[in-house]
Amino acid sequence: MIKKESPIDFETSFGPWIGKTVKLVDCYLFESFAKNNLDLSKEQMIVLKKLHDQNGLNQNELAYLTYRDKSSLARLLSKMELKGYVIKKQNQNDKRINEVFLTVNGRAIYSKALPIIKDTISIMESCVSIEEKDQLIKILKKVQQNFETKLNQRSN
Numbered sequence: 001m002i003k004k005e006s007p008i009d010f011e012t013s014f015g016p017w018i019g020k021t022v023k024l025v026d027c028y029l030f031e032s033f034a035k036n037n038l039d040l041s042k043e044q045m046i047v048l049k050k051l052h053d054q055n056g057l058n059q060n061e062l063a064y065l066t067y068r069d070k071s072s073l074a075r076l077l078s079k080m081e082l083k084g085y086v087i088k089k090q091n092q093n094d095k096r097i098n099e100v101f102l103t104v105n106g107r108a109i110y111s112k113a114l115p116i117i118k119d120t121i122s123i124m125e126s127c128v129s130i131e132e133k134d135q136l137i138k139i140l141k142k143v144q145q146n147f148e149t150k151l152n153q154r155s156n
Contacts, residue, residue, distance in 0.1 A: 038109060057099065062077075
């Protein structure tokens with residue numbers, strides 16, 4: 001007897017809705033940064049934000065905090081160094097460790113990008129009640145925890 005696979009109902013699954021939302025936010029940010037003459041990507045903005053909050057993070061910490069693998073973060077940081085947004089310095093005690101710092105230019109770009117980020121958040125949250133927002137955050141945290149648990153099980 002041939003077992004019939006049950007179809008996946010993408011319309012009622014979280015995945016496509018989360019994916020489409022992320023793509024729309026990415027598109028809006030890309031256009032907004034360009035419109036405001038900011039040579040910046042969403043990924044670079046995330047790094048600027050993390051360094052603004054805690055300047056001098058080492059590359060491993062930064063990779064973990066930005067959910068990037070070490071090699072893709074290294075490429076991203078190289079681009080950001082060329083733009084003058086960040087500078088990498090070897091750790092005084094361990095030359096194998098690079099610490100990443102915002103430059104004056106990086107701080108300026110971050111400051112110019114903040115109103116765009118605030119605008120994006122405002123658009124994202126318009127017509128959404130505080131209760132709906134809280135519920136969505138709770139649900140997304142559960143989804144993230146599901147994946148973190150699964151990933152941790154795989155690595156053990």
